[in-house]
Amino acid sequence: MSEAAATTRFRLTVEFDGRPFMGWQRQAHGPSVQQAIEEAAFAVTGERAVLHAAGRTDAGVHGLAMAAHLDIARDIAPFRLMEALNAKLRPAPIAILGCEVVPGDWHARFSCIGRRYRYVIVNRRAPLTFETGLAWRIAQPIDHEAMHEAAQHLVGLHDFTTFRSVHCQAQSPLKSLDRLDVSRKDDRVIVVAAARSFLHHQVRSMVGCLALVGQGRWTGADLKAALKARDRNELGLNAPSDGLYFVRAVYPG
Amino acid sequence: MSEAAATTRFRLTVEFDGRPFMGWQRQAHGPSVQQAIEEAAFAVTGERAVLHAAGRTDAGVHGLAMAAHLDIARDIAPFRLMEALNAKLRPAPIAILGCEVVPGDWHARFSCIGRRYRYVIVNRRAPLTFETGLAWRIAQPIDHEAMHEAAQHLVGLHDFTTFRSVHCQAQSPLKSLDRLDVSRKDDRVIVVAAARSFLHHQVRSMVGCLALVGQGRWTGADLKAALKARDRNELGLNAPSDGLYFVRAVYPG
Numbered sequence: 138m139s140e141a142a143a144t145t146r147f148r149l150t151v152e153f154d155g156r157p158f159m160g161w162q163r164q165a166h167g168p169s170v171q172q173a174i175e176e177a178a179f180a181v182t183g184e185r186a187v188l189h190a191a192g193r194t195d196a197g198v199h200g201l202a203m204a205a206h207l208d209i210a211r212d213i214a215p216f217r218l219m220e221a222l223n224a225k226l227r228p229a230p231i232a233i234l235g236c237e238v239v240p241g242d243w244h245a246r247f248s249c250i251g252r253r254y255r256y257v258i259v260n261r262r263a264p265l266t267f268e269t270g271l272a273w274r275i276a277q278p279i280d281h282e283a284m285h286e287a288a289q290h291l292v293g294l295h296d297f298t299t300f301r302s303v304h305c306q307a308q309s310p311l312k313s314l315d316r317l318d319v320s321r322k323d324d325r326v327i328v329v330a331a332a333r334s335f336l337h338h339q340v341r342s343m344v345g346c347l348a349l350v351g352q353g354r355w356t357g358a359d360l361k362a363a364l365k366a367r368d369r370n371e372l373g374l375n376a377p378s379d380g381l382y383f384v385r386a387v388y389p390g
Numbered sequence: 391m392s393e394a395a396a397t398t399r400f401r402l403t404v405e406f407d408g409r410p411f412m413g414w415q416r417q418a419h420g421p422s423v424q425q426a427i428e429e430a431a432f433a434v435t436g437e438r439a440v441l442h443a444a445g446r447t448d449a450g451v452h453g454l455a456m457a458a459h460l461d462i463a464r465d466i467a468p469f470r471l472m473e474a475l476n477a478k479l480r481p482a483p484i485a486i487l488g489c490e491v492v493p494g495d496w497h498a499r500f501s502c503i504g505r506r507y508r509y510v511i512v513n514r515r516a517p518l519t520f521e522t523g524l525a526w527r528i529a530q531p532i533d534h535e536a537m538h539e540a541a542q543h544l545v546g547l548h549d550f551t552t553f554r555s556v557h558c559q560a561q562s563p564l565k566s567l568d569r570l571d572v573s574r575k576d577d578r579v580i581v582v583a584a585a586r587s588f589l590h591h592q593v594r595s596m597v598g599c600l601a602l603v604g605q606g607r608w609t610g611a612d613l614k615a616a617l618k619a620r621d622r623n624e625l626g627l628n629a630p631s632d633g634l635y636f637v638r639a640v641y642p643g
Contacts, residue, residue: 220515263487267405
């Protein structure tokens with residue numbers, strides 16, 4: 138038996154408040170969610186396991202149920218591992234909500250066939266209190282119905298170059314957007330985006346332009362033209378990271 | 391015309407995250423919501439107005455729509471006052487959601503005929519991330535239906551001595567509790583309490599004992615017996631301030 142076969146792969150479901158972090162991925166210049174969990178795992182097991190995730194969120198972006206995995210040689214029950222990680226993670230705002238054993242060929246990133254994000258806009262005059270850093274406040278009234286209608290121009294298979302960070306490392310700007318819904322409940326305008334995968338900054342770029350539509354500064358036709366331009370310079374606005382949540386990852390079966 | 395008649399009374403609707411405060415009321419030993427708003431009002435108007443509120447919340451308790459009033463001599467429109475207060479309050483987690491002129495005999499505390507509180511329990515194994523200080527986490531599963539049923543023993547006119555802080559300054563321990571409802575949505579168990587007025591710590595004391603019922607450590611009969619005992623020593627548990635929100639104040643008309 139090879140050494141690799143002697144490890145067990147654990148899938149973690151992770152909730153995190155992104156405010157204090159430089160993002161999910163390890164960074165030389167500041168704290169990351171990945172580093173915090175890897176260090177907690179080392180404290181529990183004495184092993185230097187690498188944590189792989191379904192998505193790499195930017196600085197300030199939050200996670201409700203990020204999927205991740207790591208391989209551990211030590212014999213430990215999933216529930217025990219979860220409890221121990223949560224204890225070691227304190228007081229960082231990271232919680233392991235679930236922990237289960239998965240097959241060795243299951244991969245949080247490469248097995249993932251769907252990703253869902255939520256973007257939270259608080260549409261009110263007053264500044265935020267509880268949600269500072271957790272939502273994008275837009276003071277002037279926005280028309281969520283116009284936003285939803287315009288959003289449908291982006292659904293489907295498109296070249297999303299306009300909505301892609303210049304730092305994006307994806308090989309192709311072609312992505313198939315399955316769903317982009319805008320709804321309102323009281324002063325909260327929620328954007329839900331679903332796709333197999335997204336380009337870097339894609340959700341924030343789409344939401345930024347939808348906000349322009351909501352404010353009446355752009356029409357649906359402007360949004361469509363920006364998409365067709367396939368030019369990052371045609372982007373209207375990139376929404377702040379504050380309101381973005383990785384909601385869940387979908388796997389086969 | 392007397393000098394008092396030359397002022398205008400403004401009603402404020404205030405949202406605040408109670409985490410950094412020693413409570414609503416001015417304290418010698420730390421920051422309070424009242425002090426923050428009074429100082430903002432002074433910065434705006436140059437007047438030392440006293441802020442009166444429907445309720446005086448404890449340290450760490452939050453407000454979704456606290457009602458308050460203050461008298462200002464300077465001629466200022468309500469919307470301008472609200473905007474200016476919000477600007478001066480930054481970065482404190484206090485937001486003025488509404489501001490309107492009310493008659494000079496309207497009083498946030500004495501005119502109030504109903505108060506509503508919400509208590510948020512997060513019933514899950516994992517530690518809190520986004521809601522640290524904003525909810526009470528109870529790790530073991532609790533039975534919200536048993537809690538709701540037991541809560542009905544407390545509804546009505548009772549001597550709430552058992553559920554009253556020893557520091558309570560109310561003249562009588564008799565209060566009429568209009569509503570005490572317990573409901574669940576996913577891992578959130580919400581307690582809603584409504585009454586004309588409450589004793590000091592009454593909501594937290596009721597919630598603490600209901601949690602014992604939810605955990606199966608108390609029966610509904612135990613709760614009833616604690617009420618009947620009219621003895622603070624019979625209190626099972628006082629819930630932490632974290633999960634308590636002043637929701638709204640009701641006025642005639």
